[in-house]
Amino acid sequence: MASSKDVAKTAGVSQSTVSRVLNDPSKVNPETVANVQKAMKSLNYRPNLIARSLKQRKTKSIALITGHLHNPFFVDTTMEIVEYAKQQGYHTLVYFEDQGDNLSVYEEVLKQQVDGIILSSIFFEDPIYKELEASGVPFVMFNRRHQAGGNFVETDNEKAGILAANHLLKLGHTKIAWIGGRTFASTFQGRLEGYKKAMQATNHQVDPEWIKETDTTEASVREAVDSLLLLDNKPTAIFAATDSMALFCQNYLMKMGYTIPDNFSICGMDNIDITAHAGIQMTTITHESKKPMGLYAIEHLIYMMEEEKQIKEMALTLQPTLIIRNTTGPKR
Amino acid sequence: MASSKDVAKTAGVSQSTVSRVLNDPSKVNPETVANVQKAMKSLNYRPNLIARSLKQRKTKSIALITGHLHNPFFVDTTMEIVEYAKQQGYHTLVYFEDQGDNLSVYEEVLKQQVDGIILSSIFFEDPIYKELEASGVPFVMFNRRHQAGGNFVETDNEKAGILAANHLLKLGHTKIAWIGGRTFASTFQGRLEGYKKAMQATNHQVDPEWIKETDTTEASVREAVDSLLLLDNKPTAIFAATDSMALFCQNYLMKMGYTIPDNFSICGMDNIDITAHAGIQMTTITHESKKPMGLYAIEHLIYMMEEEKQIKEMALTLQPTLIIRNTTGPKR
């Protein structure tokens, strides 16, 4: 690999001049610029960004710590973030980490000297928050939030839970199950709380057996459905806290021979693309906003990275709305 | 940020010793090790991987240049690759690039000094191949292949095209449309050739109007479907060259009121998870293999990166098989 020194030698100039040609050619004689560029071409020279990063103490890179891509919600946000970052001259290191409190991922990220971090996988009381704050690296959370606040964009999860429950209640369902992930995460916590509040507000009992915390995998969701089917006090409707899980429910119930929504109503959340498919037609909850959620996060992160001085806080809670399709219907 | 020099100072040793503690503690007095580690802890020291990379001329990073994640096929491969790489101590820079011949992405990747590259987005006659070869960085292609061969893993696309066409022919369809992406890519090229061969072998004419090269987006697929519907010689079955496109067709036709497979049979390819969903039940083509395709690619890349000497070639063509579900049926 040719270095700027090699280029300097073949162009008959100093390494400093080569560097200047690269960074601010206006500072060097046009003739010299041409010579240097010719030398670069002939040597097939490519600046070493590692060396540049070391010198500048900026890597022009960010870390994205996201949930598993088998949840299509994270596919969208990942694409949004990676593309926008690239467009702004940053490259993205993608890490998949759903557990939340896994220190090793954060250690790794900080060693990489990234200029900023975006994370979705944080728990409400995650100790990682302190670590990140102490590191001095700007970071933004999306989807999930932390009790400490910080910079984040989320959906009003409690409101979402209320919307879902009220929709099902209005259809005549009173036995409504809730299937979600661990309530360490603010998303599931909020969606559960909202559901409970709506039930309570309309004087409907919530049987604790109806509430299923899973690890969001298909196997785990199926287990939850199985156990619901065994109940005496069997629910007639399900609020699945993500579309990914709602799809698992729908598929599993249909494969067992149940009809949706005649036997069970199902409401999801996230409005991922496939839910609009004619063969799926999932009732779900989305948020109305001009920009996709990932964009809010990355835009603000880049703002923070580039205007270090005036760190403007972002605490954004998007408002959810209900999209009624065909997986929910009146109770029979 | 504390450096190894700072650690050295507070521990009362030289920077060399700190480095040794990090890389091979057996070379230093256990008592000193303890002191140094204490100093590291108290300063919250984290080794700077950028500096290490510069010194070692290895970044322990790879680049993955993949197709758009809205095609779920690439979601699977991306996860496989990123996870395995991480497990082997490499981190992954993910780039989305569908165009193929976009030089700038490759320039960017090479400047990053990655130790290896995995790419799916290469065209059969892509000039980028020469560039990559010249760079000396090991690289592996998956899904698509290049005319020059090199290291790759693919599916036998021609065979896949034959399987799909024969399946539809056997059901009595003779007017079979083909919807795919640009045939610059070996995948689409092969799937089209196979389709044509199967038709020819059974003495069925192929109307050129049945063949639709799209840019694989939903809008483009809908346009293709629209133009098929306007034909006098209207097809009764569609072979969509990826499941992603097959889903677009299925959705669009159903939304227009057509029944699948009564009005149109649809066969996809890739066997992405959602095709098995009870509401979709897409007939598709997969490949049988012990390992997912992405794993072949990353395993071989890591082999190449670590055993520089004996570069074993990998030219792997997986055999496709047909999975019959409910989107294909006898011609009416």
Add this chain to the structure above:
DNA sequence: TTCTATAATGACTACGTATTCACAATAAAC
């Protein structure tokens, strides 16, 4: 005792770049 091997450590350098400083040559101002 004297010589040799081993263990433990520090000083120093290089990786490839950006940048500061110094200096020369030229152009502009007086």
Add this chain to the structure above:
DNA sequence: GTTTATTGTGAATACGTAGTCATTATAGAA
């Protein structure tokens, strides 16, 4: 003709680390 900017350039340095080399102290062999 002298002074003052301005332009163009090179030498030298630092970023944080790994590793080479040299040095000292100690233990074992003769």
